[in-house]
Amino acid sequence: xxxxxxxxxxxxxxMFINFSDLLKKDVIAFDGxxxxxxxxxxxxxxxxxxxxxELIIYKGTVNRLYASVPWPEVGxxxxxxxxxIKKDDxxxxxxxxxxxxxxxxxxLDQQVVDTFNHNVRRVNDVQxxxxxxxLVIAHVDIGLSGLFRRLGWDKFIGLLxxxxxxxxxxxxxxxxxxxxYVQPVTINPASMKMKLSVSEKQLLSIPPADLGDIIFDLxxxxxxxxxxxxxxxxxxxxxxxxxxxxxxxxxxxxxxKEAAQIVGTMSTDEATDLLERxxxxxxxxxxxxxxxxxxxxxxxxLGYSGDSAGGLMTTEFVSLPEMTLxxxxxxxxxxxxxxxxxxxxxxxxxxxxxxxxxxTIRRLLFADPKDPxxxxxxxxxxxxxxxxxxxxxxxxxDKYKVSAIPVIDENKxxxxxxxxxxxxxxVIAIAxxxxxxxxxxx
Numbered sequence: 066x067x068x069x070x071x072x073x074x075x076x077x078x079x080m081f082i083n084f085s086d087l088l089k090k091d092v093i094a095f096d097g098x099x100x101x102x103x104x105x106x107x108x109x110x111x112x113x114x115x116x117x118x119e120l121i122i123y124k125g126t127v128n129r130l131y132a133s134v135p136w137p138e139v140g141x142x143x144x145x146x147x148x149x150i151k152k153d154d155x156x157x158x159x160x161x162x163x164x165x166x167x168x169x170x171x172x173l174d175q176q177v178v179d180t181f182n183h184n185v186r187r188v189n190d191v192q193x194x195x196x197x198x199x200l201v202i203a204h205v206d207i208g209l210s211g212l213f214r215r216l217g218w219d220k221f222i223g224l225l226x227x228x229x230x231x232x233x234x235x236x237x238x239x240x241x242x243x244x245x246y247v248q249p250v251t252i253n254p255a256s257m258k259m260k261l262s263v264s265e266k267q268l269l270s271i272p273p274a275d276l277g278d279i280i281f282d283l284x285x286x287x288x289x290x291x292x293x294x295x296x297x298x299x300x301x302x303x304x305x306x307x308x309x310x311x312x313x314x315x316x317x318x319x320x321x322k323e324a325a326q327i328v329g330t331m332s333t334d335e336a337t338d339l340l341e342r343x344x345x346x347x348x349x350x351x352x353x354x355x356x357x358x359x360x361x362x363x364x365x366x367l368g369y370s371g372d373s374a375g376g377l378m379t380t381e382f383v384s385l386p387e388m389t390l391x392x393x394x395x396x397x398x399x400x401x402x403x404x405x406x407x408x409x410x411x412x413x414x415x416x417x418x419x420x421x422x423x424x425t426i427r428r429l430l431f432a433d434p435k436d437p438x439x440x441x442x443x444x445x446x447x448x449x450x451x452x453x454x455x456x457x458x459x460x461x462x463d464k465y466k467v468s469a470i471p472v473i474d475e476n477k478x479x480x481x482x483x484x485x486x487x488x489x490x491x492v493i494a495i496a497x498x499x500x501x502x503x504x505x506x507x
Contacts, residue, residue: 081203082142084168084191085215091145092122094152100124103146104131106193107164108202110262113245117193117200120146121161130157136200165260168202171251176283177205178291180263181246183275185282190215192241205247208240250283252290259290269295273302281311289318298404301330309342316347325354328363332406334379334487337366341376366481374458375451377491378472378481381405384412385438387421392434398426409469412479413442419477422446448473451480455491458483 084106092100101124108115119133132155134148141147166172168191176185189211192204248263261268271279276295280288280303292300292315304312304327316324328336328351340348340363348367352360362380369375383402385394394411402408411429413422422442432441448471449458462470462485469484 080195082193082195082200083206083211083214084173084193085211087142087146087193088169090142092120093145093147095140095147095149096151098152100148100152100155101132105161105167105169106200107133107162108166108168110165110260114194114201114203115166115244115262117202118164119162121167122155124157128159130159131161132157133162137198139200142195142200166249166251166262171249172205176250176287177242178248178250178268178279179242179246180248180267180271181242183271183279185250185279186242202244204241204243206241250287250291252286257286257290258293259287261294265294265296269299273299274306277303277306277311285314285318289315297326297330300327304328304339305331305335309339312339313343316343321350322354325351329355329359332379332381333359333362333366333481334377334483336363337376338371340367341371369451372455372491373451374449374453374472374483375480377455377458377487378483379487380481382412382469382471382479382482383408383410384414384418384479387413387415387439388437390434391429391432391436391438391441394438395426395429395434398429407484409484410471410482411438412471412482413439414479418479420446420448420471420473420479423471447471448477449483450475455488459488459491462488 087106088103090103092103094100101122103120104123105121106117107119107121108117117136119135120139122132122134123129134150134155138149139146140149161167172188172191174188176187178184179186186205186207188205188207189209190206191202192206194201194203244262246263246267248259248261248268251260252258253260276299280291283291292303295303304315307315319327328339331339340351343351352364355363366376366378366380371377383398383405385397389397398408398411408426411424411426412420413424415421422439423446424438424441424443428441429438432438447461447465447467449461451472451474453461458470462468462483467485469482471479472481472483474480
């Protein structure tokens, strides 16, 4: 029976073992014959907390030889590791048996993605948990304690820190990440894709902007390996949040078909912005590979100046005939706008797509379901023309406090819409280019 807190802590401490400590241990056979030392521990991906599958042992210095022992044959893990087999039963080789996950090769001293805090960290040690006879990967240690322990400095640093502070330096410097939030940046050499330790759903829960930052914290090979495991919608969202130089770096690593698929999935305004900055040769290679109606829209938008309404607008909006019933409009929105970022307004048009009015989802919800949507329209129908400048549009949207505005041609035919995000990013870009330069030496 546990009688006090210190005893409970001592028992808990015995349940954990640091991988760096495991690497220092001798391995002996059950009859006491010396075999070698621990080189690595292998496991399989798929479980939240993977169990050790095999213990990899090495012997020799210059010409090292390796042997793999199934974990059920590991009898004791203490000051030394005792196997349940004879020394002669082991077959040593100059090559290490491959596995999905190997702690020394894939985790220790490597970068990993922390899917909880949305960043990239370097692993200084791995904390393992003894559960019955199993050894489970529990945490990665990214703190100073893990680094000092591996270097053999932990006792010296501990004594030094105790002279400065009464509190344990280990409790302050230890920084653990639960394995369920850890994605090692290991690459399958055949597919050049990343092996997933976390669920794809967990990885995709990271906001695209943060995922983009994570990708560019990795080296080029790791960057592309992570990028390739993502679904096409996430890739497109990431692209929309990247600077052009970053977009261009990734595009150079993709084949034309995959690049076209990403551009074709991006919002039309973001895709247009990207295509405007690419070389004509690259654009001519990509457009034929994009779905025809989408490519036609992009080709049309590319004919407008980047700071005009025609260049800024997106063609993703909801427009409905003026005699559409309210109940029909609501059903249409529910079934056809799942992939839209937002539906700020519903635009009412006639049979020739002339803009006749504007309404909102809120107005539809409080209207009679049997009324035509034209009855829910605002009294004033605001709009801009294709050749209006970004400054004019920004002033107009600020004046009337609207989050989106329709773009029409000279015949009042709907061409697209401009959202507050579109115009804000353009105005910020203009302001940034015109900012005063800080004198050198300040």
